[in-house]
Amino acid sequence: MTNQDVVVSEMGIAAGAALPGPSPALLACRGAAAGAMSLRYLDLAAAAARSAGCTWADAMRASSPTRSRAAADVDEFTAWMRKHPSALGKFDQIASASKGKKIVMFLDYDGTLSPIVADPDTAYMSDAMRAAVRDVAKHFPTAIVSGRCRDKVRNFVGLSELYYAGSHGMDIKGPSSNPESVLCQPASEFLPVIDEVYKALVEKTKSTPGAKVENNKFCLSVHFRCVDEKRWNALAEQVKAVIKDYPKLKLTQGRKVLEIRPSIMWDKGKALEFLLESLGFANCSDVLPVYIGDDRTDEDAFKVLRKRGQGIGILVSKCPKETNASYSLQDPSEVMDFLLRLVEWKRKSSSPPPPPKIRPRV
Numbered sequence: 123m124t125n126q127d128v129v130v131s132e133m134g135i136a137a138g139a140a141l142p143g144p145s146p147a148l149l150a151c152r153g154a155a156a157g158a159m160s161l162r163y164l165d166l167a168a169a170a171a172r173s174a175g176c177t178w179a180d181a182m183r184a185s186s187p188t189r190s191r192a193a194a195d196v197d198e199f200t201a202w203m204r205k206h207p208s209a210l211g212k213f214d215q216i217a218s219a220s221k222g223k224k225i226v227m228f229l230d231y232d233g234t235l236s237p238i239v240a241d242p243d244t245a246y247m248s249d250a251m252r253a254a255v256r257d258v259a260k261h262f263p264t265a266i267v268s269g270r271c272r273d274k275v276r277n278f279v280g281l282s283e284l285y286y287a288g289s290h291g292m293d294i295k296g297p298s299s300n301p302e303s304v305l306c307q308p309a310s311e312f313l314p315v316i317d318e319v320y321k322a323l324v325e326k327t328k329s330t331p332g333a334k335v336e337n338n339k340f341c342l343s344v345h346f347r348c349v350d351e352k353r354w355n356a357l358a359e360q361v362k363a364v365i366k367d368y369p370k371l372k373l374t375q376g377r378k379v380l381e382i383r384p385s386i387m388w389d390k391g392k393a394l395e396f397l398l399e400s401l402g403f404a405n406c407s408d409v410l411p412v413y414i415g416d417d418r419t420d421e422d423a424f425k426v427l428r429k430r431g432q433g434i435g436i437l438v439s440k441c442p443k444e445t446n447a448s449y450s451l452q453d454p455s456e457v458m459d460f461l462l463r464l465v466e467w468k469r470k471s472s473s474p475p476p477p478p479k480i481r482p483r484v
């Protein structure tokens with residue numbers, strides 16, 4: 123079977139090829155991943171498109187909805203909101219679930235802390251959001267979990283006191299202020315291959331106007347947000363033509379982006395588990411991980427929370443989506459409101475009660 127077969131047969135998107143032998147780094151990182159099984163998110167919309175005999179472009183369209191909230195079916199949205207209520211509306215419920223527990227905050231970057239923009243290199247987060255994240259990190263251990271290369275997302279966020287998990291969790295590092303902080307790079311043996319494929323993809327896709335290849339160190343992104351929809355299928359063919367010779371890589375999809383990643387059993391869910399373990403919360407019942415994300419790669423983390431029966435998954439979305447998250451927020455501005463509210467609640471609940479008023483003697 124060729125890798126091309128693998129790509130097409132397994133979801134038409136994800137090529138689950140043979141696992142590479144464990145690297146020393148992977149062995150080092152295995153603590154949280156022992157007995158791990160693949161937590162790959164099942165892309166229902168794209169799978170449905172393909173099983174209906176549709177093209178890659180159909181699957182790309184299905185996984186990158188452009189439909190506005192106004193055009194969406196209101197009943198469907200209301201029903202979805204009932205299943206995934208607003209984390210702001212249900213703030214008191216979330217706060218009471220955290221009583222006696224240590225909150226650990228996990229935040230996705232694009233579409234969660236920064237609004238989605240056409241040029242990935244200018245997806246800056248606002249100073250107000252940065253201040254909110256800084257405040258959150260003063261009270262709770264906080265990690266940024268992103269598909270981007272760790273250095274890039276670290277530069278965008280600009281806060282040294284956080285944990286960063288870049289490349290969809292394949293590159294984890296603790297706060298730079300701590301010389302003993304963790305480092306986990308389970309896909310380090312893939313670096314030369316990723317570099318080679320990056321160059322090949324840049325060359326192959328240069329004939330597609332608007333296509334952009336982003337090197338995320340342990341994985342690659344091929345953006346099609348600025349590509350004419352008529353060319354999406356051709357672009358997917360170009361990408362498949364390049365990766366067909368690399369059976370240890372798999373192809374997945376995000377928001378108007380094709381992602382090329384090592385086929386290892388590691389994802390944002392594994393990163394979450396690894397970080398909880400590093401923080402000493404491996405088998406604790408008194409921890410409440412809160413994960414906020416907007417994309418399908420975040421579903422791996424939501425699934426882990428569901429499986430643990432512990433923690434709170436919050437999907438950032440304006441329209442109904444199949445998700446393992448329990449709550450929702452509409453956009454990064456609501457994410458900021460939620461973070462600020464959490465900080466305010468924490469301040470109030472940990473400050474000592476005011477001293478009793480002494481009545482002046484008359």
Ligand SMILES: O=P(O)(O)OC[C@H]1O[C@H](O[C@H]2O[C@H](CO)[C@@H](O)[C@H](O)[C@H]2O)[C@H](O)[C@@H](O)[C@@H]1O
Pocket residue numbers: 230231232233237238239240241242245267268269270336338343345347376377378379381417419
């Ligand atoms: O895990 P994330 O932090 O959400 O990263 C996922 C991908 O995000 C970026 O792409 C997305 O945001 C861009 C900027 O808003 C947008 O132009 C693009 O269409 C989106 O897919 C990032 O550029 C990718 O490398 C990440 O994998």
